[in-house]
Amino acid sequence: MNPLQRYLPLVDDEEAFLEACDRPLPYSVRVNTIKTTVDRATEALDDEGVGYEQTDWNPEILRLTEGKAGTTWPYFHGWLHGQEEVSALPAIALDPQPGETVWDTCAAPGSKSTQLSALMDDEGFVVANDNSLGRLSALRHNAERLGVTNVAVTNKDARNFSLKPFDFDQFDRTLVDAPCSCEGTCRKNPDALEKWTMDHVHSVVGIQKGIIRRAIQATRPGGTVVYSTCTFAPEENEAIVNHALETEDCEVVEFDTPLETSPGITEWEDEEYHPSVEKTHRVYPHQNDTGGFFCAKLRVGGVAESEEGEA
Amino acid sequence: MSDEPSNDGQRFDRLPETAEEREVPGRATREEVLDWWNERFEIPPETFDEYTFWEKGAGKVWVLRGDTANPISVEGLGMTFLRTRQEHWKPTTNAVQRFGREATKNVVELGAEEATTFAAGEDQELDWEGDWGYLIAAHDVAGEREPIGVGLFLYGELRSTVPKGRRENLDALSE
Known part of the structure; x- marks a missing residue:
């Protein structure tokens, strides 16, 4: 079964949706501001005759229009990282600040972790975790090539992640870019549609629930948790956020996205979700x-230390 | 079994500040690391004021922005930085790309063709009047000098130490 059919009732333009899913994905790169500036990176691409356009929503994301960036000098210098445009969204939503302590629960191969470090000016502490030892080497390789120095890499199951090794007992912000059924990547991996089964959705949902709950528990009162996936399945999206609302002290908060998005849905098949999941994208x-x-984007409940005594 | 503190390959230990504070034999000190970068490349010690240095595995030193619990058992901490516990210490390609811009000594500036040879991991003859040993290979890109990696200069030859996974066959930039 082609899972895209399931989602047609959710989209505003079925034909445009199916057509877009069938087209190959534009190739894009993120400029790594730990090692260079947008100006220098684009000058280096100009010198090598690689065509690009800056996305109108983020000057650090470049869509390539001619040639490839992987075998160019700016890539060799770690000034560029191949990253799908939309996958830059969760790190921007998390909005980490220099000096903060941040956890990336499912970090390999490191596109979002290294983006978090760049957003923090490589100051503070990013714990980049992944439970797959095999994928960890890609994460390490990317972090080193991009010159990230504020990261600790761990190889644990995020669902029962322990902060024992560290000299702090909670994170300021946590990113849960969850393992999912991935139909959203069908423009890159058509396999994602062929391999899709409802059984897989059901099995991955349990993992997603476990990770989002641990993420909220490990994040300080008033801190931020961002949950993201590359699936359209409400079972893995709104239903997971709804589960977090029912089981942990947190609330959904609004955030601006520079991309055109649709609000989260509050009803799917026989399920109803908390009205605040409409604030998701x-x-x-x-x-x-x-x-x-x-x-x-979730705000962890409780009073932040900085807010104590203010009210 | 000896009771002497020893290097544990499974965890990261912060380098001691000075030789007086050293407990693990053979471990480099922070002072020695800063001196080495300063003497070899004239990278000022203040460059690393905000960083700490760690050893995991005999002689492999990592650089971390900020500080953390010591010791710490994690898979990676900051980035690999410097190979010690051998006669000639060797910086990593990624460390030189990250911090080598500050260097004013033992930096060899390569022309466009030489730079592509170097990035491909190939050795080449080189006219160099300076020190032998590990050099920072750099070239001009987008209007400024940029470190490419670590070269080993011996007997008129510059050997590229760019690791296999980082080597690329790149086009020569026009000069």
């Missing part, structure tokens, strides 16, 4: 000519 491929995506 769904990204369909035809909206911005990207992959498909889901992104939610």
